[in-house]
Amino acid sequence: MDEQPGLSDEYRKASPWPLFVAFGLAIFEVGIVWPLFPVAVGGLLLFVGSVVGILRESGYIANPWKGLVAASVVCLAAGGLIALTTTGSVHLRGVAILAGGVFGSIWQPESV
Amino acid sequence: MAEVGQIALTVVMGGILFAVATFLTRIEDWRSYRPLASGGGYVGERTGRTHHEEKPAGIVRWLTTVDHKDIGMLYGVYGLVAFAFGGVAVLLMRAELAVPEEAFIGANFYNSLLTTHGITMLFLFGTPIIAAFGNYFVPLLIGADDMAFPRINAIAFWLLPPAAILIWAGFPLATLTGGEVEPAQTAWTMYTPLSAEQANPGVDLMLLGLHLSGVSATMGAINFIATIFTERGEEVDWANLDIFSWTMLTQSGLILFAFPLLGSVLVMLLLDRNFGTTFFTVEGGGAVLYQHLFWFFGHPEVYILVLPPMGLVSLILPRFSGRKLFGFKFVVYSTLAIGVLSFGVWAHHMFSVGMDPRIRASFMAVSLAIAIPSAVKVFNWITTMWNGRLRLTAPMLFCIGFVQNFIIGGVTGVFLASIPVDLVLHDTYYVVGHFHFIVMGAIAVAGFAGIYYWFPLYTGRMYQKTLAKIHFWLTMIGSNVTFIAMLVLGYGGMPRRYATYLPQFAALHVVATVGAFVMAFGQLVFVYNLVVSWLEGPRVESGDPWNLEEDGMLTHEWTWFERKRETDLALTDGGERVEDPRTSKDE
Ligand code: HEM
Numbered sequence A: 001m002d003e004q005p006g007l008s009d010e011y012r013k014a015s016p017w018p019l020f021v022a023f024g025l026a027i028f029e030v031g032i033v034w035p036l037f038p039v040a041v042g043g044l045l046l047f048v049g050s051v052v053g054i055l056r057e058s059g060y061i062a063n064p065w066k067g068l069v070a071a072s073v074v075c076l077a078a079g080g081l082i083a084l085t086t087t088g089s090v091h092l093r094g095v096a097i098l099a100g101g102v103f104g105s106i107w108q109p110e111s112v
Numbered sequence B: 001m002a003e004v005g006q007i008a009l010t011v012v013m014g015g016i017l018f019a020v021a022t023f024l025t026r027i028e029d030w031r032s033y034r035p036l037a038s039g040g041g042y043v044g045e046r047t048g049r050t051h052h053e054e055k056p057a058g059i060v061r062w063l064t065t066v067d068h069k070d071i072g073m074l075y076g077v078y079g080l081v082a083f084a085f086g087g088v089a090v091l092l093m094r095a096e097l098a099v100p101e102e103a104f105i106g107a108n109f110y111n112s113l114l115t116t117h118g119i120t121m122l123f124l125f126g127t128p129i130i131a132a133f134g135n136y137f138v139p140l141l142i143g144a145d146d147m148a149f150p151r152i153n154a155i156a157f158w159l160l161p162p163a164a165i166l167i168w169a170g171f172p173l174a175t176l177t178g179g180e181v182e183p184a185q186t187a188w189t190m191y192t193p194l195s196a197e198q199a200n201p202g203v204d205l206m207l208l209g210l211h212l213s214g215v216s217a218t219m220g221a222i223n224f225i226a227t228i229f230t231e232r233g234e235e236v237d238w239a240n241l242d243i244f245s246w247t248m249l250t251q252s253g254l255i256l257f258a259f260p261l262l263g264s265v266l267v268m269l270l271l272d273r274n275f276g277t278t279f280f281t282v283e284g285g286g287a288v289l290y291q292h293l294f295w296f297f298g299h300p301e302v303y304i305l306v307l308p309p310m311g312l313v314s315l316i317l318p319r320f321s322g323r324k325l326f327g328f329k330f331v332v333y334s335t336l337a338i339g340v341l342s343f344g345v346w347a348h349h350m351f352s353v354g355m356d357p358r359i360r361a362s363f364m365a366v367s368l369a370i371a372i373p374s375a376v377k378v379f380n381w382i383t384t385m386w387n388g389r390l391r392l393t394a395p396m397l398f399c400i401g402f403v404q405n406f407i408i409g410g411v412t413g414v415f416l417a418s419i420p421v422d423l424v425l426h427d428t429y430y431v432v433g434h435f436h437f438i439v440m441g442a443i444a445v446a447g448f449a450g451i452y453y454w455f456p457l458y459t460g461r462m463y464q465k466t467l468a469k470i471h472f473w474l475t476m477i478g479s480n481v482t483f484i485a486m487l488v489l490g491y492g493g494m495p496r497r498y499a500t501y502l503p504q505f506a507a508l509h510v511v512a513t514v515g516a517f518v519m520a521f522g523q524l525v526f527v528y529n530l531v532v533s534w535l536e537g538p539r540v541e542s543g544d545p546w547n548l549e550e551d552g553m554l555t556h557e558w559t560w561f562e563r564k565r566e567t568d569l570a571l572t573d574g575g576e577r578v579e580d581p582r583t584s585k586d587e
């Protein structure tokens, strides 16, 4: 498999993001279901960061900052809602999403 | 203790994120030094210059690829690894079943293996191996540049390794945590109340993994639908769309309606288990609700698994019969009919739960009706071979094997669809025999046909023909010995899903175990052949290794292969430039 005649050259045939979109989602899910706070926050950051990265790479958004801020706001809202309206372990999970939003708003991977 | 754990986890997660960020920066750097690939255009592509600049080398290439053929290969390797894992699991189970009492692995471990075998084979082998063929060949067959959404394609694949890790994690974690986390023992149907009440966190992991695999399948399906609708080459219209793409399209439609439902059921189950909801508890919706939801997904799932292999057989079998597929249109119509009907039969898995008899009878009627389009296909395959010039190559043998096993599997299915028969045979080995004839005997066998048929195309080499035939015979003999023994066991009343049984069933269980090991030996031959031929098989001499052109049956992927070979030659010898691709109209 070393040559592809006739294939499109409109996009680059490599992208680093899909792997991390997938892994981020998986890590986040595990963190939420097995309440593991750091795992949930880290997975959320990885997932959302990679989604923004892939959107920027494919030209759906021009400015990664806007994407990241929008994603953080969504996380803050969703996490806040869950954290406010529930108690116990569900509350913890809401806080995890909230924390993901907070981190996301202040931390920005250089590469994006 | 808990706090130390949390801090350690935080550090680990921080480390992972940091590593990812560093890796990404390096990739981005590497990118910015490259000229953009767009300048070269087709000339550059054909002389193979641009592409070396487009793809990074080594392992990074495989981790970052969005090329449909690379992703197809990744799916294929993934599927075969899962096939091996599920195969080892079942060999351990069959070894235990060689004697009536608990002797070897014990009942609990047996239950775990049973669960993992079913889930692995259906979701980690079956669906991905079909996606492997689909990714590699649908764009080539319909003359598309790539899949419609290459990046989504890559995301869909990369969801699968975490899915497998989560589904299999129970086994290593049981050892690591000293039994605190165990592999799930729910069987692949995960019926409540059992699956809702087992406290074991391993069940959560498995449900999550399954959920991810469902997300992956759905993304893949959307991609196939978009590709087949919008990316067809100029000369491909609906009338001459090939049969494999038709089945992939129908299958993707089924996935689109079935898998999101599975996802919802899994989330409901997870909520019941962890968040105190009552979807499937007695006070809530109850266990029968679960069964309805599960089988509304579950029955279409079996057709999701069987339609593309039917497409493979419909594509390959005529090419070694020297004749066009008999009644092409009707094969397409029957595919669509099966697709529609498969959503109306789910309750045939629940005949014995005590539904309203009138509802039950209507499900029986639709289930019997679905046998008709299936039979149409069988007759078309047989008629295609009738008076044909048969060439019994390995792919053809596997196609014929498919038809044989599918007939047995289908006929036993029709019996099961009849309520009075099912009430006797439900939850016996007869059901196990029925679906193994189809899942292993037909689906996996069609997969082998595809692997051998296109082996020259994706490796540039030929496999060892004798070994392939040995593989065929061992698979066929093994599967028939095992699964016929299961059907007979079912008539005798042997219940399914037990590690132990009454001594009267011992002889037939030994037969089934022997058959399973014969089959397993055949798969060793297969893997050996695959690896050795890939590395040092004889190079194919033409772009048409099966001489399809004589019969006017060359399809697009082979003309693509011919062009690829010529570019390779041009690269190495400075030979001639490639002509325009020949187009072939065929089915
Ligand atoms: C000719 C059409 C078919 C009919 C009428 C049919 C009918 C049935 C019936 C009635 C059952 C329930 C048996 C019971 O649990 O008591 C069943 C089970 C099953 N069938 Fe089929 N079937 C057909 C084709 C297929 C195909 C094509 C596949 C696979 C691709 C398949 C896979 C299965 C599986 C996996 C089960 C067992 C599910 C379980 O309980 O674990 N069947 N079939």
Ligand SMILES: [Cu+2]
Pocket: B298, B299, B302, B345, B346, B348, B349
């Ligand atoms: Cu069914």
